[in-house]
Amino acid sequence: MSEHHDVNYKKIYFTLLFLLVVSIIGPEIGIVWVTLVAAFGVAFVKAYLVIENFMHLRWEKRLMKWALGASLAVMMLMFFGVAPDVMRHDGRNWVNEAAIAAVERGVAGHDDGITEGPTEMAGVAEPGVFSPTVAFNQACAACHGQAGDGAGPAGAVLDPPPANFTDPAFWAERDEDRIFTVIRDGAAAVGGSPLMVPWRNTYNDEQIQQLAEYVLEFRPQE
């Protein structure tokens, strides 16, 4: 039933692994076009190798290539047909205000406009540089909210609810040292909720100190 195909599968496999390494190392260089070629150019080559040599499309009847090609063409039609409307945010007679606003908020460092955070929100991470703002928005804001008010989207289901740093009552018996300890060792270490997990494996002491100072900025001024 099946035809024999003379393919050196091992060679194809090692070529694929080599390309995988290229696609991981390429983007590390940090040049945009190298990243694009390493990520997507290599992906197309890998897909081609698998389709031709492992799926044996190379030896398949022409009918099947046409059928798959037709599928691909329909997909392209969908993509390029709607691309002008979805990718662009304005045209001659229309403006997608919601999308423009989302981009502006995002570039300014807000997370798709869930809440308004404190001032000085520089949310774009510089690679290799620790930013307490970025770290807070990535690690803490899901529960505590970007505004530190305990109203993050993931916090809604937690019991007890996440701490509200903008509440004066919260600060009645807490200081920077305590915040530092809770971030580092988790709230359970000071008799609080185990849902506030320790972060010492993610951030070093100096970074946790910066995070604690960041949290302190939410404290309402009397």
Place this chain on the structure above:
Amino acid sequence: MSHAKPIATLRSATGIPTGRLAIWWVLASEVVIFGGLIGSYLLHRLGHPEWADAAAVTNTTIGAINTFVLLTSSFTAVLAHQAAEKGDGKTAAKYLLFTIGGALTFVCIKSYEWWSEISHGYTIASHTFWSFYYTMAGLHALHVIAGAIIMGVVALDAYRGRELHRVELIGIYWHFVDVVWIFLFPLLYIAK
């Protein structure tokens, strides 16, 4: 009791064995399903540069390990096919088992990855990027799980020397699942 072959498995107007014709049609429709999803993601990703912040959170190491796992499982799937062509059902079954092992490894790593992301608050509802992330990778993971189950059935038959042509068919499907991941990897993990 005799098992007469249904006529559809013997007849082939196209010159392509019926089972293989069917699997190609499945894949042609899968191209539209995954293609539509990936295409929609690309449209939004290109229109929203701020998504780079969310994309920066995904774990490239885990993505790379899973790519390695799937590429390896594709390799063992094609070795199973090679063995089946030679009529060696037992060897084919052995390689299919390796492939199933790859599928299980992939799903375990994926579960760990999702667990750590969800526990950090990155849920399917927290950002449109994450909605695409969980939908695309989730649909793909369902294909991995389905493939592993079907492969178990095919491997059992192959071990008994039955229905060896099916080894090729499940292999073609499996390579397709691999190809989808080859594109999801740069889309979700590398392009930051």
